[in-house]
Amino acid sequence: xxxxxxxxxxxxxxxxxxxxxxxxxxxxxxxxxxxxxxxxxxxxxxxxxxxxxxxxxxxxxxxxxxxxxxxxxxxxxxxxxxxxxxxxxxxxxxxxxxxxxxxxxxxxxxxxxxxxxxxxxxxxxxxxxxx
Numbered sequence: 001x002x003x004x005x006x007x008x009x010x011x012x013x014x015x016x017x018x019x020x021x022x023x024x025x026x027x028x029x030x031x032x033x034x035x036x037x038x039x040x041x042x043x044x045x046x047x048x049x050x051x052x053x054x055x056x057x058x059x060x061x062x063x064x065x066x067x068x069x070x071x072x073x074x075x076x077x078x079x080x081x082x083x084x085x086x087x088x089x090x091x092x093x094x095x096x097x098x099x100x101x102x103x104x105x106x107x108x109x110x111x112x113x114x115x116x117x118x119x120x121x122x123x124x125x126x127x128x129x130x131x
Contacts, residue, residue, distance in 0.1 A: 036082010041109040051114035054103055059111075062095070067118050076119050084112045 041047065056065070076084070088108050091097035098108060 036080045036085065039081040039109050039112060041106050041113070043110055043113045047106070047110040048114055050107060051110040054098075054107060054111055055114055055118075058098060058102065059115075067115075076116055081109070081112050084115070085109065088112070 043051075055063075079087075085108055087095070088098045088111065089100075098111075103111065
C-alpha cells in the first residue's frame with residue numbers, strides 16, 4: 001500500500017517541478033529575438049520627432065548624429081525589429097540598455113523606425129506609414 005502512494009507522490013511532484021521550470025516568461029521580458037514580434041507601432045510625425053529626440057540624447061553620442069556609417073542598412077537588414085528592440089532595451093557589449101524609465105516600449109519601437117530610415121538615408125517616416 002505504501003509503494004503505490006510513494007510512486008503517485010513522486011509522479012505528482014515531478015509534474016509540478018516540470019511545470020514550474022517551463023512556466024511562462026515574465027511580462028516585462030524583452031521580446032524574443034529569433035522570430036521577434038513585428039514592430040507594432042505606426043509612425044506619426046510626433047512619434048518620429050520624439051524618436052529623433054531620444055536618438056539625439058541617448059544614441060548620437062556613440063553612433064553620431066546621422067549614424068555616420070554605423071547604421072549600415074546591410075547590418076540592420078539582417079536583424080528583425082524584435083532583435084533591435086532587445087539590443088536597445090537590454091544593451092549589448094559596450095552599449096548600455098535603454099531602460100523603461102528613459103523610453104517607453106512604443107518609443108523604442110519608433111526609435112527602430114527612425115534608425116532604419118536614417119540608415120537608408122531617408123528622413124523620419126511619414127505619418128501613417130507602417131513598418
